[in-house]
Amino acid sequence: MVHPLGSPMAFSFKLLATSNAARLGEITTAHGAVRTPAFMPIGTQATVKGVHPSAVRATGADIILGNTYHLMLRPGAERIAVLGGLHKFMNWPHPILTDSGGFQVMSLAQLRKLDESGVTFRSHIDGALVALSPERAIEIQNLLGSDIVMQLDECLKLPATPAEIERAMRLSLRWAERCSRAFEGAAPGRALFGIVQGGDDMALRMESARALVDIGFPGYAIGGLAVGEPQEVMLRIVQETAPALPADKPRYLMGVGTPEDLLEAVRRGIDMFDCVLPTRNGRHGLAFTRYGAINLRNARHADDPRPLDEQSLYEPTRTYSRAYLHHLTRANEMLGAMLLSEINLAYYQELMAGMRASIKAGQFADFSAATRETWDRGDVPLHS
């Protein structure tokens, strides 16, 4: 997207409305707008698993997330750059956020060394030794052409010792500075986000947030959550961290979460999310619906002619019977994984759209209560 005067559109965020702490907004990027609160489907290896880019768009997604770790190893960031960038490569002309690679390095790769300079690890694909520094993380994301670039940080699994949490938070802050410098001069339609770390220690979280705001970013993420801690711990940290971030910048809670997580985090002032749950669970026969999660592998669906949700805005959710989805899932047919991935992404987007509409109307609490009530009602079996 090019500005009428010829220069690319600048990255910006507009806060449009609030409903208590919940926020309605819009991010502008060089590849289009992102309505917030936004859920970003995950396109790990330059594809949202099992879903055509056109179907990802049809579910209502404004933006997807790409994984720097996977893409740098295969097919390689330099290769994607020569091929015209990630948007063109994967036929997704809309906004893309890429993570820094740090999270996957620490969860997937065999780590060789982590020090001030960065991390060295062995690729989980071919065992090759690869180095990732704050500067290289930015370079890779620039090569990919991401609209939103994430700083390199160190992600700990919780629980961790206080000393470890503090050390990782301070290292992440120093890397934030280096990433900020490395990102200078990037095109105006793109943005670098800083990441708040500090584990479950609120004092460290506050220190991290303040230091990042001092550096100054066009958006802020809360990282190091959804890594094994109880939901109430996560929500408490979100609740206390969000207000410490500038109201006029987007706030992104990384790697979260279940539909309930999204509702509760939006209530606490979060604007952006990413999570593998809708596609991963879809591949395993689990559907997210207005009436909660439904396991299509269950034999009770074998003769059920009803669609998953007749009121869904997404045509496949209204069209295919539970009996058919059950059959596909039991028969391990690709189409089962494909349809349930789409159906789940569409439910997540419908939930986000519902939140956005309710914030606009100043009725987020009512929407939240009604949504919870329908989840709690649960799925009603055919012969009940």
Added chain:
Amino acid sequence: MVHPLGSPMAFSFKLLATSNAARLGEITTAHGAVRTPAFMPIGTQATVKGVHPSAVRATGADIILGNTYHLMLRPGAERIAVLGGLHKFMNWPHPILTDSGGFQVMSLAQLRKLDESGVTFRSHIDGALVALSPERAIEIQNLLGSDIVMQLDECLKLPATPAEIERAMRLSLRWAERCSRAFEGAAPGRALFGIVQGGDDMALRMESARALVDIGFPGYAIGGLAVGEPQEVMLRIVQETAPALPADKPRYLMGVGTPEDLLEAVRRGIDMFDCVLPTRNGRHGLAFTRYGAINLRNARHADDPRPLDEQSLYEPTRTYSRAYLHHLTRANEMLGAMLLSEINLAYYQELMAGMRASIKAGQFADFSAATRETWDRGDVPLHS
């Protein structure tokens, strides 16, 4: 589809044009028309593997094939009938042909007994003992609601002894009679096809064809080919059998084949085909194109920004780069199998459409020569 006067449309076949032995025609069924020569994608387990029904349609398919053997075992024909039939179950409102189950019983199941009455076998899914007779094969296909129903026959693998071939052919003829009686009273929009057997023995093939024509079917298949014999044997049998079948009925060559097989069989008077090759090969990284088969796993595609065929009528074939398809295939991403399955089905349909247009123009031989020339040219590497 319901006739304006309220009765379902009768099954019919119109021969519209010929170009030497090649035939252009149109089949009418209760679910719509089938332009011939026609290629039928295979929807084994009530899904064309890895392809949305809407995408199957978008590739140009008028009709798909369902496998009675698979569907009777899972989810079960009676279940599909209660759910409204196979068209509704799999969201394919267009024509469907089902095979009789015989071929898969003999290739997939552990056969227990084959005698005059039918076959008894153990399900490859749960080991259950199942019986299939000519009458049951018709009943199952009626329950599925197929537009074109196939008789039960005995399929031998070639080579087989002359005595075996003759015995199987005569048994198949007696089963054709029983299937014909069992199909009496079926709705007028549907049709039962007889199947010519006789292995590679032309005298037996002629006898089989004559006897089936005496029974009288609205369409005829040539079965028991593409089961291990050389292509020239198959084409010789097709060449001699086709003229023995009534000119005013459709002719279906079962389980065939490669693009070259289709071209050569249409040249010899065949109207219908089915084959797993486009989808199965697509799942393994092989693309069928105007320039022959292309193996996307090959490293030479890693940096190739070109689509598989810029002149294709199918948008994904023109859109996705070889580099991207290579990446998806190497990374074992579902989207690679999905896109290549679609791309291959679209090529098959484009080939059929080309044959139909050339027959209409009386120029099948020219089309055939030009098609072969482009295949022989082969794919031109990027830096050549």
